[in-house]
Amino acid sequence: MANYMMNxxxxxxxxxxxxxxxxxIFCVPITRKKPRLVMGLLCLLVLCAGGDWxxxxxxxxxxxxxxxxxxxxxxxxDGKWYRRIAIYICSIMYLGLPYLFxxxxxxxxxxETVKVWETYDAYHYMRGIVTIVAMGVLSGILWKKxxxxxxxxxxxxxxxxxxxxxxxxxxxxxxxxxxxISTEYENAGLANFVFICVIIVSLMFYALGIGxxxxxxxxxxxxxxxxxxxxxxxIAKNYVKTVRENAKETRKMRHDMLNHMNVLSFHxxxxxxxxxxxxxxxxxxxxxxxxxxxxxxNHEIVDAVLSQMQSETExxxxxxxxxxMLPAELPIGDFDLCTIFSNLLxxxxxxxxxxxxxxxxxxxxxxxxxENLVIEVENSCKxxxxxxxxxxxxxxxxxESHGYGIQNIRDAVYKYHGELIFKSVESKFVAQxxxxxxKS
Numbered sequence: 001m002a003n004y005m006m007n008x009x010x011x012x013x014x015x016x017x018x019x020x021x022x023x024x025i026f027c028v029p030i031t032r033k034k035p036r037l038v039m040g041l042l043c044l045l046v047l048c049a050g051g052d053w054x055x056x057x058x059x060x061x062x063x064x065x066x067x068x069x070x071x072x073x074x075x076x077x078d079g080k081w082y083r084r085i086a087i088y089i090c091s092i093m094y095l096g097l098p099y100l101f102x103x104x105x106x107x108x109x110x111x112e113t114v115k116v117w118e119t120y121d122a123y124h125y126m127r128g129i130v131t132i133v134a135m136g137v138l139s140g141i142l143w144k145k146x147x148x149x150x151x152x153x154x155x156x157x158x159x160x161x162x163x164x165x166x167x168x169x170x171x172x173x174x175x176x177x178x179x180x181i182s183t184e185y186e187n188a189g190l191a192n193f194v195f196i197c198v199i200i201v202s203l204m205f206y207a208l209g210i211g212x213x214x215x216x217x218x219x220x221x222x223x224x225x226x227x228x229x230x231x232x233x234x235i236a237k238n239y240v241k242t243v244r245e246n247a248k249e250t251r252k253m254r255h256d257m258l259n260h261m262n263v264l265s266f267h268x269x270x271x272x273x274x275x276x277x278x279x280x281x282x283x284x285x286x287x288x289x290x291x292x293x294x295x296x297x298n299h300e301i302v303d304a305v306l307s308q309m310q311s312e313t314e315x316x317x318x319x320x321x322x323x324x325m326l327p328a329e330l331p332i333g334d335f336d337l338c339t340i341f342s343n344l345l346x347x348x349x350x351x352x353x354x355x356x357x358x359x360x361x362x363x364x365x366x367x368x369x370x371e372n373l374v375i376e377v378e379n380s381c382k383x384x385x386x387x388x389x390x391x392x393x394x395x396x397x398x399x400e401s402h403g404y405g406i407q408n409i410r411d412a413v414y415k416y417h418g419e420l421i422f423k424s425v426e427s428k429f430v431a432q433x434x435x436x437x438x439k440s
Contacts, residue, residue, distance in 0.1 A: 006121055008048045008049075009125070010124065010125075010128075011048050013124075013129075014069065015044065015047075015069065016128070016132050017131055017135070018069065018073060018091060018095075019073070020132050020135040020136055021095060022091045024138075025091070025138065025139055026087050028077045028078065028154070030077060031076060037075070040071075040072045040073070040075035040076040043072045043075065047065070080158075083158045086158050086165060089165050090161050093165060093169060093171075093172055098130075098135065101199065103127075104196065104199065106123065151410060151414065155407055156213070160213040163212060164210065167212075168206065171205035228339065229335070231342075235304050235308045235342070236301070236304050238308055238311070264276050295310070295320075296325075297322065297325055298328065301334045305338055306345070309342075309345045309346070309349065316352070316360065318352050318360040319362070320361075321361070321362070323363075323365045324366030325368075327368050330373070331416065332416055336416070339408050339409065339412045340412050340413065340433065341375075343405040343408050347431075348362045348429075348431075351380065352379055355380050361380050363379070365378075371436065371437045372435070373434070373435040374432065374434050374435075376431070376432045379428070379429055380428060380429075381427060382427075383427075384426065385429055387424055413433055417435075417436070418435040420432075
């Protein structure tokens with residue numbers, strides 16, 4: 001009975017270690033779907049109930065025991081099934097690194113080799129507790145000290161996790177090979193030296209996996225920012241062109257205004273009120289055709305984005321409404337403001353194009369009250385959108401080049417410690433951004 005309880009405890013300890021790695025380091029959220037939670041719990045109960053089944057040599061029993069642990073976490077965590085599997089594999093492999101440090105610590109303090117320590121059940125319990133505490137503390141530090149760490153991890157492409165798993169697998173092979181050799185050493189000092197070498201080699205493999213991911217992220221981010229800057233430069237050029245054309249047309253209208261006034265006066269003096277009215281209507285239509293409407297929110301860059309978006313959707317039947325003004329001085333960079341507004345409005349236009357023309361609308365509201373800047377974009381949409389999945393998928397055909405709009409908005413908002421809120425009700429979708437600026 002004692003052995004049974006001991007082995008059941010080992011199983012629970014192992015799942016706690018997995019949980020801290022998956023939900024703490026990799027920041028994978030626990031699912032809210034009750035059927036999956038129940039299935040995961042049943043797998044855990046079966047795993048613990050068979051606490052001593054590892055003693056059986058039956059291949060089927062050993063395979064079942066091996067599969068139960070990943071099944072628990074695949075049921076319990078959110079995400080696509082292949083991503084959940086990749087994260088689980090990567091997590092259990094990463095647990096090998098703290099084990100190495102803990103083994104070295106115990107061996108160095110006691111003067112006994114790890115081979116001796118591993119014969120004690122208490123050591124395995126102690127190692128599990130130290131691992132859970134260490135990984136928990138590391139998770140807390142990363143969450144607090146690294147800006148948007150959770151968002152980075154949750155939006156990390158599965159391919160990166162797979163690359164990391166390959167590097168960690170290579171490190172595990174080196175560890176297993178060296179540990180097999182080091183068990184022959186009776187001298188604790190020599191065994192510890194070998195362990196230090198293993199840790200150094202393992203860290204190199206871990207750094208290779210993490211470094212390759214980080215470098216590729218920076219490469220993609222640089223490429224994306226270069227593309228965005230080029231796009232925003234084109235928007236600014238188009239806006240300047242529109243302003244110049246409007247100024248030219250305004251000068252032409254002003255030059256001809258005296259003649260127009262003379263014609264109107266002639267009709268009015270002769271009692272030809274109908275003709276005067278028709279002439280005014282013709283003047284108004286001419287101005288609407290030749291002078292493009294521009295909306296101003298007191299910021300040239302954002303004005304350029306609005307002008308571009310409205311110009312692109314002139315024939316689409318979208319009803320635009322813009323309210324409010326941005327403050328004259330903002331602690332937000334022009335590039336970030338352009339990123340926020342262009343992506344918000346692009347997503348709104350895309351959603352509007354999926355509904356009937358007479359139902360298409362976009363409302364942009366800007367409010368600045370008590371040091372709080374609130375930007376709200378409301379638009380029509382075809383159906384209720386699951387806001388929890390925004391940024392994970394894209395409806396566009398070119399999935400390699402798209403799907404980053406929401407993430408770009410998040411990055412720009414979180415850079416200034418703002419808050420991003422999405423709401424979807426019936427045929428409306430609302431994106432709200434709140435910036436809280438402290439008083440100087």
